[in-house]
Amino acid sequence: MKKALLVVWLMTLSMAVAAPRATAQGGAVKLNAAGATFPTPIYTKWFDVYHTAHPNIEINYQSIGSGGGIRQLQSGTVDFGASDGPMSDEQLAQSKFKILHFPTVLGAVVPTYNIAGITGELNFTQKALAGIYLGTITKWNDPEIAKANPGVNLPAADIVVVHRSDGSGTSYIWTDFLSKVSDDWKTKVGKANTSVNWPVGLGGKGNEGVTGLVKQTPNAIGYIELIYAVQNSIPYGKVQNAAGKFVKADLASVTAAAAADAKNIPDDFRVSITNAPGPTVYPISSFTWLLIPAQIQDAAKRDAIKDFLKWMVTDGQKFNEGLTYAQLPKEVIARETKAISLIQ
Amino acid sequence: MSALRITWRKSLNFVMLTLTGVAAFAVVSVLFLILGYLIWNGGASLSWKFFTQLPKPVGETGGGMANAIVGSLKLLFLAAVMGLPVGLLAGVYLAEFGGKTFSFIVRYTTDLLNGVPSIVIGIFAYSLAVLPVKHFSALAGGVALGIMVIPITVRSTEEFLRAVPGNMREAAMALGASRWKTIATVVLPAASGGILTGMLLALARVAGETAPLLFTAFGNRFWSQGWGQPIASLPVMIYTYAVAPYDDWHRQAWAAGLVLLGLVLLSNLGARFILARSKVV
Amino acid sequence: MSAAATTLAHEVPPQAGPRAFLHRLRQGDQIAHLLTLTFAAVILLLTSMLVYELWINSHLSRTQFGWAFFWTKVWDPNFDNFGAAPFIYGTLVTSAVALLLAVPLGLASAIFLSELAPRKVSDSISFLIDLLAAVPSVIYGLLGIFIVVPLMRTTLGPLLINTVGNVPYIGVLFRGPNYGVGFLTAGIVLAIMVVPFIISVSREVLLTVPREQREAAMALGATRWESTWQVVVPWARTGIMGSVFLALARALGETMAVTMVIGNAAAIKASLLAPGDTIASTIANQFTEATGDLYLSSLIELGLVLFLITFILNGLARILIVATERGGGRPA
Numbered sequence: 042m043k044k045a046l047l048v049v050w051l052m053t054l055s056m057a058v059a060a061p062r063a064t065a066q067g068g069a070v071k072l073n074a075a076g077a078t079f080p081t082p083i084y085t086k087w088f089d090v091y092h093t094a095h096p097n098i099e100i101n102y103q104s105i106g107s108g109g110g111i112r113q114l115q116s117g118t119v120d121f122g123a124s125d126g127p128m129s130d131e132q133l134a135q136s137k138f139k140i141l142h143f144p145t146v147l148g149a150v151v152p153t154y155n156i157a158g159i160t161g162e163l164n165f166t167q168k169a170l171a172g173i174y175l176g177t178i179t180k181w182n183d184p185e186i187a188k189a190n191p192g193v194n195l196p197a198a199d200i201v202v203v204h205r206s207d208g209s210g211t212s213y214i215w216t217d218f219l220s221k222v223s224d225d226w227k228t229k230v231g232k233a234n235t236s237v238n239w240p241v242g243l244g245g246k247g248n249e250g251v252t253g254l255v256k257q258t259p260n261a262i263g264y265i266e267l268i269y270a271v272q273n274s275i276p277y278g279k280v281q282n283a284a285g286k287f288v289k290a291d292l293a294s295v296t297a298a299a300a301a302d303a304k305n306i307p308d309d310f311r312v313s314i315t316n317a318p319g320p321t322v323y324p325i326s327s328f329t330w331l332l333i334p335a336q337i338q339d340a341a342k343r344d345a346i347k348d349f350l351k352w353m354v355t356d357g358q359k360f361n362e363g364l365t366y367a368q369l370p371k372e373v374i375a376r377e378t379k380a381i382s383l384i385q
Numbered sequence: 386m387s388a389l390r391i392t393w394r395k396s397l398n399f400v401m402l403t404l405t406g407v408a409a410f411a412v413v414s415v416l417f418l419i420l421g422y423l424i425w426n427g428g429a430s431l432s433w434k435f436f437t438q439l440p441k442p443v444g445e446t447g448g449g450m451a452n453a454i455v456g457s458l459k460l461l462f463l464a465a466v467m468g469l470p471v472g473l474l475a476g477v478y479l480a481e482f483g484g485k486t487f488s489f490i491v492r493y494t495t496d497l498l499n500g501v502p503s504i505v506i507g508i509f510a511y512s513l514a515v516l517p518v519k520h521f522s523a524l525a526g527g528v529a530l531g532i533m534v535i536p537i538t539v540r541s542t543e544e545f546l547r548a549v550p551g552n553m554r555e556a557a558m559a560l561g562a563s564r565w566k567t568i569a570t571v572v573l574p575a576a577s578g579g580i581l582t583g584m585l586l587a588l589a590r591v592a593g594e595t596a597p598l599l600f601t602a603f604g605n606r607f608w609s610q611g612w613g614q615p616i617a618s619l620p621v622m623i624y625t626y627a628v629a630p631y632d633d634w635h636r637q638a639w640a641a642g643l644v645l646l647g648l649v650l651l652s653n654l655g656a657r658f659i660l661a662r663s664k665v666v
Numbered sequence: 667m668s669a670a671a672t673t674l675a676h677e678v679p680p681q682a683g684p685r686a687f688l689h690r691l692r693q694g695d696q697i698a699h700l701l702t703l704t705f706a707a708v709i710l711l712l713t714s715m716l717v718y719e720l721w722i723n724s725h726l727s728r729t730q731f732g733w734a735f736f737w738t739k740v741w742d743p744n745f746d747n748f749g750a751a752p753f754i755y756g757t758l759v760t761s762a763v764a765l766l767l768a769v770p771l772g773l774a775s776a777i778f779l780s781e782l783a784p785r786k787v788s789d790s791i792s793f794l795i796d797l798l799a800a801v802p803s804v805i806y807g808l809l810g811i812f813i814v815v816p817l818m819r820t821t822l823g824p825l826l827i828n829t830v831g832n833v834p835y836i837g838v839l840f841r842g843p844n845y846g847v848g849f850l851t852a853g854i855v856l857a858i859m860v861v862p863f864i865i866s867v868s869r870e871v872l873l874t875v876p877r878e879q880r881e882a883a884m885a886l887g888a889t890r891w892e893s894t895w896q897v898v899v900p901w902a903r904t905g906i907m908g909s910v911f912l913a914l915a916r917a918l919g920e921t922m923a924v925t926m927v928i929g930n931a932a933a934i935k936a937s938l939l940a941p942g943d944t945i946a947s948t949i950a951n952q953f954t955e956a957t958g959d960l961y962l963s964s965l966i967e968l969g970l971v972l973f974l975i976t977f978i979l980n981g982l983a984r985i986l987i988v989a990t991e992r993g994g995g996r997p998a
Contacts, residue, residue, distance in 0.1 A: 115957075417794075564698070
């Protein structure tokens with residue numbers, strides 16, 4: 042009897058082991074990638090569509106955060122990484138091999154909130170956002186918030202600040218913006234970084250985790266990629282830009298941010314477009330990048346990655362707008378196509 | 386005075402005994418309400434698709450966790466292959482051959498290893514099986530779980546071998562069997578029910594482990610072929626899906642929770658059943 | 667060690683060569699001995715490698731921060747400044763909350779099950795409770811997120827702030843803002859996780875207390891409660907302590923359930939309703955994404971700290987058992 046049970050157990054296990062073998066295809070190329078959660082919705086869509094068109098190529102993308110994307114690429118545990126914050130000069134100098142940045146889409150980080158009775162868009166001044174995340178503004182009816190939202194009945198409730206618990210490119214974009222617009226932020230917390238020593242608040246893992254926490258917690262504020270707010274139909278606010286206007290994040294305002302800074306894009310594509318000039322610009326916009334080793338030993342993997350990149354800058358871009366990411370500017374695509382051929 | 390004291394003692398008796406009853410009732414009902422909630426929610430979310438389909442791209446509804454279910458079973462298989470033999474033989478050593486000092490050290494270390502938090506085992510498996518080969522893999526996850534299987538197997542094996550009556554050994558030896566022959570043909574079979582129980586319990590325990598898999602087996606949205614690829618597992622999927630904002634993912638997390646719970650509890654019940662049947666020894 | 671050395675000495679054959687090998691094989695005993703010994707040694711090897719890896723890989727952080735690592739309150743990846751104090755604090759506080767809730771409830775339930783409940787009821791409830799002890803921690807985390815957190819946020823949190831929060835001295839423990847997640851929530855989830863352990867082990871120990879003990883106390887005129895509390899429980903106290911240690915060890919090292927409900931903020935706050943972080947949850951959140959060698963090394967040092975805590979607890983539990991055996995009480 043007991044032996045029979047053990048045999049059943051082992052058989053189940055070995056069936057489990059054998060099952061996927063049967064579906065294995067000859068000459069399959071399996072790529073592992075990890076990193077940013079900000080573009081995860083579009084990346085998983087792309088990798089799915091691309092896999093359908095090229096059944097022998099599978100790209101397994103794990104959204105562990107931009108910091109993780111950089112770390113895992115540097116330690117060689119993934120084939121390529123992804124990040125919303127470009128790698129710093131120090132990080133590039135530290136890696137044992139050369140890493141190239143490829144912009145993939147443009148996105149926006151939006152302040153999202155969960156206040157009972159408020160479904161409309163709140164206006165956030167630059168000071169208000171910095172104050173909330175520094176912990177100097179603690180109530181929703183603080184004058185700094187109220188003056189930008191006349192006629193809105195803000196509650197006297199404590200603000201529940203939600204930030205990321207993992208190394209995150211969304212945090213990078215957010216703190217990049219805050220450090221540009223607030224000197225207090227710059228001196229107390231520092232420059233843009235994927236990992237931050239947050240003065241206040243609670244942490245959620247990934248864009249998914251922050252969205253989840255904001256959705257569940259009354260009077261919470263969080264910062265997330267636009268698509269996460271749209272997919273979950275939770276409200277998000279307008280943010281005051283460099284020209285002093287309150288702008289809502291959408292395809293046009295994000296594209297405007299890229300256009301305003303397009304001429305400043307360096308050859309390695311590492312550029313920050315937060316707080317870009319212009320009245321129609323959404324100020325917390327950013328490119329997001331794939332991080333690809335300049336040299337790839339495995340020829341099959343190299344070809345697959347190059348082919349995917351070519352597909353991504355052309356056919357792939359068509360999927361962007363359905364998921365509220367803006368397409369790359371034409372000029373960037375042209376330069377990127379050239380850069381793809383440099384991968385060896 | 387004395388009457389008052391007796392009344393006081395009697396009422397204290399009554400109050401305290403009632404309180405223990407209330408505590409027992411509260412604890413048991415909370416625990417079962419919680420489990421009931423899981424079964425209710427998980428059952429409502431289970432569907433055929435859950436067992437047969439791969440996860441959908443982020444934010445799209447539908448899809449299932451077929452790869453994670455298979456992944457968990459594969460990881461368990463690896464853990465069994467790597468951990469059980471070590472645990473079994475080390476247990477035999479402690480029960481049958483061990484000297485005093487060395488056995489004490491082994492026993493102490495085993496208990497220590499058993500107490501090491503799973504997240505620390507994860508770090509160890511990461512430096513042991515991920516860093517040298519430079520990629521996350523099912524194998525690395527198996528190493529992490531395998532290490533956790535060892536101490537439980539050792540102690541249960543030793544315990545059940547010791548429970549075998551000495552006269553059985555003596556009888557076999559008297560018939561001229563050598564020591565190892567006695568162990569292999571008399572002692573081990575006599576204790577096999579108990580040992581098997583211990584093994585099943587060990588596997589059941591690691592089946593639900595999440596922390597050590599986060600940075601060894603990692604995760605995979607597709608099928609994982611062979612042993613060298615990152616692989617999905619039910620516990621990690623539950624974690625990722627539970628903290629996400631999507632209602633559909635929450636439903637799937639409940640379903641996955643129910644499946645995992647079923648797997649674990651069935652192994653437990655199976656183990657107890659085996660033990661009950663083999664008590665005759 | 668000496669025992670191992672002597673056994674190995676016996677193993678050395680008088681003459682080498684295939685014949686001697688065959689002879690030994692036929693004997694078998696020594697081979698079996700050597701084989702099982704090897705596997706026992708594997709356990710030692712694995713454990714020493716574990717310590718070695720933690721020690722070596724935390725080298726950078728150890729030399730950089732020294733002992734200050736333990737009381738530095740900052741965890742700042744931006745400026746490469748790392749201290750473990752918030753996480754050690756979080757680990758201790760959540761475990762303390764868990765034990766404060768779980769020990770009285772668990773012990774009371776165990777007393778009820780062993781002393782009052784009919785044996786059949788007691789046995790079947792214990793069987794179910796044993797099964798609960800096997801439920802994976804990620805499932806408790808799942809239930810924590812969707813049951814305990816909303817309950818804390820809407821009912822329990824405000825209730826505590828409005829009542830206990832106004833009491834002098836202990837009031838600071840229950841001040842707002844109330845997030846739903848935090849130390850207390852993590853403590854409650856941990857309590858739910860460890861209570862089955864306490865009940866199961868304590869009940870078993872209480873049942874081993876000889877019947878005469880109870881009868882003697884009752885014969886002297888003690889009430890049921892007096893005989894239980896003044897005779898039976900003290901008799902079983904070491905075993906009960908054992909169950910508490912077991913629960914404590916599980917609570918300290920628990921990762922997933924805590925990570926999902928504690929709020930993940932590296933801060934030391936007086937209020938139990940504030941979000942925090944434990945050693946294990948920090949490693950789970952940040953290990954794969956730590957950029958920079960010092961960052962990673964500090965995380966591994968956190969792992970080392972957690973290992974040392976379990977090492978010490980294990981030692982204490984051992985001493986407890988030895989003390990019981992010497993003291994003539996019942997071993998757990």
